[in-house]
Amino acid sequence: METAEGSDGTSGPSGLAPGLGCASFNQDSTSLAVGTGMGYKLYSLTSVEKLDCIHESADSPDVFIVERLFSSSLVVVVSTALPRRMNVYQPVVCCSSQRLVVCLEESIYIHNIKDMKLLKTLLNTPSNPSGLCALSVNHSNSYLAHPGSATIGEIVVYDANILSTVTMIPAHDTPLAALAFNAQGTRLASASERGTVIRVFSIPDGQRLFEFRRGMKRYVNISSLSFSPDGQFLCTSSNTETVHIFKLEQLGITDAAVLSVTSPLPSPVSAAGSRRPPLPTPI
Known part of the structure; x- marks a missing residue:
């Protein structure tokens, strides 16, 4: 359900409705991140009978990529308004316990998860x-x-x-x-x-x-x-x-x-x- 922008700066979806824009599980499937036209929400998956919202943010509207790092407070968000800007919140895009990867249409950026330092850029990818x-x-x-x-x-x-x-x-x-x-x-x-x-x-x-x-x-x-x-x-x-x-x-x-x-x-x-x-x- 997630999309990525091209190298010319255009994005996948545009004009998201206030409804669902994207959804993703964290790496150990203990929480669900949901992006909407109004922002994003994090839900606990301790029970599948009822989803408890544990965090909500309206700082970035029209969210079409949102990922949480395991059960930490690190959340990566991308909106259609600024598709080439990645917002990292403390309350991807792929992330592990060591690396955060940003994949664009013709390039890939690898960051160190601890300090967000750019470690490697893979240019001219297919x-x-x-x-x-x-x-x-x-x-x-x-x-x-x-x-x-x-x-x-x-x-x-x-x-x-x-x-x-x-x-x-x-x-x-x-x-x-x-x-x-x-x-x-x-x-x-x-x-x-x-x-x-x-x-x-x-x-x-x-x-x-x-x-x-x-x-x-x-x-x-x-x-x-x-x-x-x-x-x-x-x-x-x-x-x-x-x-x-x-x-x-x-x-x-x-x-x-x-x-x-x-x-x-x-x-x-x-x-x-x-x-x-x-x-x-x-x-």
């Missing part, structure tokens, strides 16, 4: 109008994944701690649509604009571990990927109003068990486990 990137949140590493091409699904894995490229992964034949690390920063999931195949790679070596097919009849827009806290399941959502949950069993690429959740949201979801036949070569 066109990335959606600001797609992923940052591992494990305390022992800060791997950054971003597109390595605007025409194919190549992934660049960059070590934001030592500031050097770790590996390049030829993940898909078409441009990337979604990226996500597991909580340990040891696996990376990816999906392309076709949305038919989800792949999981080991980090930092970039070896393909799993391949899942979420559909064959038509292409879909994958909006998000998310690992379970223990890394045993991978969830994906798309514009079809369905959720697919894949179980990451050590059975190899062609024989992984899959749980497909096909009930339209927000009605109660139901799951059915099934064995998948061998998958074709990469799409």
Whole structure:
């Protein structure tokens, strides 16, 4: 639901209504940050039955990016009024316990989370109008994944701690649509604009571990990927109003068990486990 501005200074959304502009979980999923046309709010997730607002701010209207660093008081906010200005509040954009990353259409900025010092600027990156990137949140590493091409699904894995490229992964034949690390920063999931195949790679070596097919009849827009806290399941959502949950069993690429959740949201979801036949070569 978040968007990023281009290098010419234009932003994604414009004229946000006072309603929902964006929403994001913090790194350990203990709180929810919501941006609106009036500002932003932070909600506690101690109970899913009732969302308790723990902080509210109207300092920056028309918010379309808001992220909280774990359970700290550090909140990063970007508004449509000043899309190239990042406001850091104490009461992203990706952030871990060590690094804060700002991804623009053709450049990436890496900051030290402690003092916000700019550590590295990656210029002339492939066109990335959606600001797609992923940052591992494990305390022992800060791997950054971003597109390595605007025409194919190549992934660049960059070590934001030592500031050097770790590996390049030829993940898909078409441009990337979604990226996500597991909580340990040891696996990376990816999906392309076709949305038919989800792949999981080991980090930092970039070896393909799993391949899942979420559909064959038509292409879909994958909006998000998310690992379970223990890394045993991978969830994906798309514009079809369905959720697919894949179980990451050590059975190899062609024989992984899959749980497909096909009930339209927000009605109660139901799951059915099934064995998948061998998958074709990469799409």
